[in-house]
Amino acid sequence: MHSALTALIHDPAYAQHAKQLGEVFADPVFDRPADLSDSARCALTYRRLKHLNDRLGLAEPLLEDRERLFAVVEYAALADPSLFYAVFLHHCTTMGAIRDFGGGREDLADVVRSLVDMDSIGALMMTEVGRGNSNAAIRTEAVYDARREEFVLRTPDAAAVKFPPGVSTPVPRTAVVSARLVADGIDRGLFFFVVPIRDADGQPCAGVRIAPQRPTAMLPLDCALVSFDDVRIPFRHWLRDGATLTPAGEFTDPAGDALTRTRRLLSVIRHAWEAAITGLAAVSRASAAVSVRHAHHRRTSGRHAADLPVIAYRNQQRPLFGALAAAYVAGIVAKSVATPEKPAVSARTIRTTSLLKVTVDRLAERVTVRGRQAAGALGFFADSRHLDYQGLAHSFSTAAADNQMMLLDGALTLAAGVEYAPPVDEAPDRAARDRFTPDVWTALAGARERMLHAELTAGLREATAAGTSSLDMWNEHNALAESLSEAHALSLVLGTVRAALESVDEPATKAVLTDLCALYVLEEIAAHDGWYLANGLLDPDEVRSLPQRVNALCQRVAPHALELADGLDVPHEVVGSPIADADYVHALTSGTVVAHPVTKA
Incomplete structure (x- = not known):
């Protein structure tokens, strides 16, 4: 297994x-x-x-x-x-x-x-302090000096200060900085420029101003505010991507226009999304494995039974087995993204990767919070690692692009039909729903996605016909748009999970994994059970029975939980959480106390 x-x-x-x-x-x-x-x-x-x-x-x-x-x-x-x-x-x-x-x-x-030899450490500088998380509204300028065939990098005002790159530690640094290329007084769109920002001794380079910010407690990073005061950049440090600029100021760009150029520039964030999905899935797996192992060895004396491991209680099984399921889902998704081959860059792949980043980040938050809570006071201490991993998950709700922004951007392309068609209508009947097999999971998720897409596009058409401004139209439909992107992401995830389950040859293993993944699906359905009920995809008895279904699945998963935790392929020697040890008491107290024999009365 x-x-x-x-x-x-x-x-x-x-x-x-x-x-x-x-x-x-x-x-x-x-x-x-x-x-x-x-x-x-x-x-x-x-x-x-x-x-x-x-x-x-x-x-x-x-x-x-x-x-x-x-x-x-x-x-x-x-x-x-x-x-x-x-x-x-x-x-x-x-x-x-x-x-x-x-x-x-x-x-x-x-x-x-x-950079390969790490004689200098790289940094990417895109967002600016006065523009929130918008990478498209950059105001840092790289002005072309035709006489010297150089660029002059400058921060026009306080709102354009770069934030929050991790560059305050005094080590040699080379940044890739996004800036508006200005040639002959004309804004040519956003481009990247290679800019040394700290020299070989770790000191700020001429014209580079670095203001360190205090690290957060949950995730210590050397964030800074960075501005540029007429920093000279050699022409060759312009990452021109096929664009040309002559000494006379003649400019050509295969992207066609400044807006298209800006959109192309933003595609670089996909590298961050792939890394985020991989790292967040890893800490999800670690947190779930640690918490499930600990729950099997942590003893409790409750009013109903004495000296039982806490995992015997359903109120521990539901959150922890749900976390275990989420960790497997995150791991399966990460494997589908972390492929040896470079994926083709298209509107569909960028949308898919961005929405999977949002999904895996939320799974990591779910798993790490549950792991910390299930371990009681021990989960709050740093050595358990739950808080370390929770800090990472929390940071990515805004790092590598804001999750909510990505949901809205995704919905915009889904509504416009950009390399997308909604799922076909295949809502399962009651008999099929009772069996709750993987084909039922994907059908229910697909039905929700299809109906939300229809509702959003209809609402947008009506608003357009009524002459509603773009701002008012999307303000009215933001919540629905987010729901559509979340539903589309769930369909993507369940399709990946279903394919993974079909690849398992051992019937017994497949059965256990199907039960485990069903816990994840039930949580997703329960989060919107009112919607499913209102739209006739579930009936009242099915909604009322969801908790009983979860309990039944927990009962079937329980005998295999430790083996499932080990199957997450976590290197515990690297994680280093003492509460994952079978004798976690010894791991925590060894060398700190002298044991005395118990005196009998």
Whole structure:
């Protein structure tokens, strides 16, 4: 059963990378010292990043070896969420921007080599403090100086200050900065520019102003406010992506216009989404595995029975088995994204990846919160790792683009029919719903998606016919639009899960996994049971029976829960949570107390 479970999470090639990474992360640099100052904690993150890079011995950008990249991303997230941020910003977003928009250019070879060797650490600077999370409303300017054939990078006002790149630690840094290219006084759209922001000694480069911000308690990052005061940029540091600019100021761009150019620039965030999905799925799996193992060994003496493991109680099984199910779903989705082949860039793939990022982030929040709560007071302490992982999940509700914004953007393209057609009408009848098989799951999710799409598009047509402004029209339909994107994301996830279940050859294993995943589906249905009832997809008896269905599934999953937790393929030596040990009391107290014999009266 174990091999069939882990095959849902990782391809066979993962094992060889995991073996090397297990050795790398066993180094004392990954020990978790207490009482570090904020600056010392951030400095440790970059020592770990450099150690990891040195041990990997890269000959080319890690982004070119996707199998290895995603294994590194997983291990970094499990060992240190702050390190995970540094890894994906350096290896994914910075290198991704250079590859996507400056790929194949020999005049950038020295920049790439410096980043591969980590003589300088990469950062991506897009969002600005006065524009929320909008990457399209950038106001930083790169003004072309035709006389010197250079660009002058400047921050026009306080609202255009870059925020919140993690660059306040004094180490050599090279940033990829988004700015409006201004040539001959005309805004030519958003482009990326390679900008050294800290020199070899870690000091800010001329004209670069870096104002450190205090790290958050849950996720210590060296965030900063960064502005540019007429910083000179060599012409070759323009990531021009096929655009041309002559000394006379003549500009051409294969994108066609500034708006299309801006949209193309934003596609680089997909590298962050892929890394986020992988890292968030990893911490979901770890948190679920730790909490389920701990619940089997944590003893309680309740009023109904003495000296039982807490997992015997249904009020522990429901949240923890639900977390276990969510962790498997997240892992299955991550495997579908972290493919060895580079996916084609299209409107559909960008929308799909963005919505899967939102989904896996929410699953990670669900799992880590439940794991922390189920462990009682022990779950609140740092060594349990639940808070570390919860901090990472919380941060990604806005990191790598805001989740709500991505839901609304996704709904906009779904409503417009951009590389999309709603699911066909195949709502299952009562007899099929009673069986609640995977085809019923996908049919119910598809019916919800189809009906929400019809409702949204009809509402938009009516508003357009009535002459409603675009702002008022979408303000009135925002909640419905978010629901449509969430429903579409659920359909995508269930399609992936269903295919994964069909790939399992062992009947007994498939049955257990189907029960486990059914818990996830029931939670999703229960969250909208009133909608399903109102639209005739469930009847009152079915809605009333949802809690009983959950209890029945918990009863069937319970005998296999530990094996399912082990099947999540979590390297517990890297996670380092003492409460996951069978003798967690000894793991927590060893060396801190002297045991005295109990005196009998």
